[in-house]
């Protein structure tokens with residue numbers, strides 16, 4: 001696959017959707033295909049951005065606009081220092097969350113205006129957009145139940161069910177608006193069934209690239 005331009009793939013979904021499982025499935029496929037790649041995440045993925053992540057997830061309280069600005073501040077460091085250089089060097093990038101999360105969480109979840117998010121997206125992301133986004137869609141109750149079994153909750157995870165229902169609606173609206181890029185995975189199913197869906201999407205994505 002080294003004749004192909006490096007691709008940028010993002011993973012999205014609300015709490016407990018199974019993004020870590022998805023990451024493992026994709027990395028196994030890429031190893032099999034011998035694609036050079038890096039794994040990264042948002043907020044974070046770079047030294048300064050990881051410090052901002054700490055503030056975002058573990059502060060006692062943050063104003064919604066502060067939260068949004070910090071997400072984009074971390075994203076700017078991540079894009080400039082990690083994502084763009086990796087793509088330029090021919091490495092594929094798999095990011096656990098990217099800009100769709102800001103629309104879902106800060107837009108739908110916190111109720112901040114689209115125009116503000118769009119402005120920040122233009123400023124920070126520009127044309128460094130994901131080529132493919134896997135949206136792991138899970139019923140929020142099931143997702144919260146899974147996540148509760150996993151670890152202690154951070155600041156954002158302490159929100160109520162209604163908040164996560166709004167996030168889910170936000171993500172589904174994004175999927176409707178960008179059907180070519182965002183592929184919805186039914187993450188309510190068993191891990192094996194989810195894995196199969198992800199592999200199918202990735203195989204289709206690869207064969208489309210080979211056709212171009």
Ligand code: Z5A
Pocket residue numbers: 013014015016017018019020021022041042043071096097098099100101102103105106146147149150156157187188189190191192194
């Ligand atoms: N955030 C934001 O607000 N705005 C932004 O712009 C960005 C992010 C970029 C940190 O993200 C927070 O930042 C996040 C959104 C916000 N807050 N929340 N909520 P994060 O991605 O680092 O944190 P996370 O959402 O908590 O995700 P996670 O922990 O990395 O992964 P996950 O998708 O929630 O789930 P998981 O760890 O892969 O799986 C959870 C458990 O369920 C685990 O034990 C699995 O083994 C199990 N699991 C997974 N799939 C299945 C299936 N299919 N069946 C049964 N059990 C399963």
